Amino acid sequence: MYGMVNEGIRTFILDNHGSEAWRTICAKAGVDELEFERMSSYDDTITYNLVGAICDYTGLAARDVLCVFGKYWIEFAGASTFGTLMRLSGESFVDQLKGLDDMHDRILLSMPHLKPPSFEVDQVSKDTCLLHYYSDRDGLAPMVEGLLHGLAAKTGERIEVRQVTPKSDTSDHDVFEIRLLDR
Structure with a gap:
């Protein structure tokens, strides 16, 4: 998975639940990195494990976590180069x-x-x-x-x-x- 997706997940949790929640989620997911390189690739398992740990932490179903994150992703990615690329489309x-x-x-x-x-x-x-x-x-x-x-x-x-x-x-x-x- 693209590192920017994992970094978006991290930012989403920090913005909405704080740094202690992020550390707890990483520990539950078995993820050592507390930050991700946006331009690097990571094994998809890391992302799926993070989503599972967020489900455990929030009590939400994976479907709900992914839907909320998808909406958040537009703002997160829009603040990067992706936003410019998206606006070029119209x-x-x-x-x-x-x-x-x-x-x-x-x-x-x-x-x-x-x-x-x-x-x-x-x-x-x-x-x-x-x-x-x-x-x-x-x-x-x-x-x-x-x-x-x-x-x-x-x-x-x-x-x-x-x-x-x-x-x-x-x-x-x-x-x-x-x-x-x-x-």
Whole structure:
């Protein structure tokens, strides 16, 4: 996993629960590093263990932890170079959504070992689209749902999101139906 994701998790916990909570979560997750290099790669197990430890610490289900973190991620990443790359795609929610793969392609230029997800957008109507989310990693669909809500909030738009197809033995990716409200 990209180090910036783990660093985002760390910052989220510090901002919302404090440094003692972060140390407790790291100990529970078996993670020695209390900080992460943003531009480095880490084993995915570290991230999954952190999420599990956060679940134990907060009493929340993994789905809820990932969804809340996904929304937070937009602010966290938006304060970095990613924010500039996202804004290059356009000002609207749908424009930025359509630009996610381009942003990941730009990141791959400096981090060729990164395995980012891929996103495809199908416009169904003027206020509805389908987002196809492809990833080698399992279980992160709730984070994507949070990302979508965070991105909509960042662009000043309101959305409803419904996962219509989960990744499974019969589908190689997740599909979300996104309805833009107030249009």
